[in-house]
Amino acid sequence: MADFFPGRADGQPGLALFLNAGDPPLEVLVDVLVALDALGVDCVELAVPFPDSVTDGPVIRRSAARALAGGVGLPETLAFVARTRQLLRRTRIALLADWRFSLKDGAPDELARRVADSGVDGLLVHGLPPRLRPAWQAAVEAVGLPVVGTCYQGVSTPQTMAMAARQATAYLYLVAHYGRSGTRASNGFASLAATITSLRGLTNAPIAVGFGVTSRADVAAVAAAGADAAIVGSATVATVERSLANRSDVAAEISEFVCSLQQPAPATNS
Template sequence: MAEFFDQKADGEPGLALFLNAGDPPLDVLADLVLMLDEAGVDCLELAVPFPGSVTDGPVIRRSHDRALALGVGLDEVLTFIADVRPRLRRLRIALLADWSYSIKSRPLAGAVGDIAEAGADGLLLHALPPRVRPAFYQATSDAGLPIVTTCYHKVSTEQVMAEAAANASAYLYLVAQYGRSGTAPADGYADLAGTIAKLRVDTAVPIAVGFGVKTRADVTTVHALGADAVIVGSAGVARVEEALAYNRDVVTEFADFVRSVHPAHTLA
């Protein structure tokens, strides 16, 4: 589904932002999502919160904890998506769910069907065991639900990269740095170009790069290396955390953050 990120006539990259459902609370999040739609953000990578994530840094782990403390789980997130999705004009929602915490206890085809029916535009299933992948690919295909696949720069084997490229139908998430979210490659992003070019041979879907992308300069740098889109996570979640801690308006604070990283906005 190569249209997941709108094609930009001026060559700008697509922009995806990560947030945990429930951080901010869902009623505030609804207003924030509508703001993202108005601001021209392409994709919200919306996570079902789960505890003890080994791939997330402290900022996102605290976000998981705040959302879980409010009782937000898969059912609540699907209800949220079903309510907000019809009000969006362009923003797409890619649901991120952890296999063990949110999906494993449910019939796979039923869970995938529920996610598609709620209105999610794509699904990224975190920590999906290799033995389950064929059934997952079949279930999402049957439900007409595009999927996000992932691979790691410098770490993923040729086989893993080929499978990710072959099965991505929403976008392919290339993780720039093996480690925890919020960390950027110590040597910068320059050598991503070769990995992006290699993946490009085997997939027609957008290639989105994330981990450590925090500023507009990072967005511009990654796009110049061949990425179709960038994913910004910890930096935005930190702005939510700060707004909540100081009792500031989360939507206003996050709108300022969007303007600071979105390549189409003019910096003041």
């Protein structure tokens, strides 16, 4: 199984970025992923674009609309991963697919095989109905596909958190607060510490925190709360949006943004 956040061993917080496949266009996105890999970004959550997400704010919704207008769906996303994954030495790809828009009409075992065969390192199924979870769990286990589990601070019941923790084999995504992406909890990330401590006893998977993470200070705060990694979504997508609007180099713009998030390298004695 891939270690999604190997930097934890050095005391550095892991970093995951969210992007929609097709925004920027796939021929540009490959350069973005190669640049992120060179910068040591641990993971890209690559979403198969889908419309009208109730959990996403306007930035990510506009991104999905641009990608869908470009004709990117599940087949195009999997083909992109298949030809791009071999270019990456460090960065893992966690695929996010919406059940209703991308997976509803397929059999779980066939879809899980297609996803695994593309070379992705993990799968997060968005909006999966509870009645279908056993079938999907069996399907991904059968093909050895690591799972990204998800739970929500302050909303998920203890039973839901325990189930998500048990099923997570890639990493456990703890959403910092219930709401739309691009927003943050008024009390910051320190209040997550007790939840993270509790989850530690339920899973061996690393714990990553997202929603409201936009700066180096936020990444540090997430790490201080005990998480293994921070997930940066809307701020990453907003960088893409500005670059596309300005017709600038998307890979260069995102690289600059990532450098602003990363912890400075420790000083060495000369």
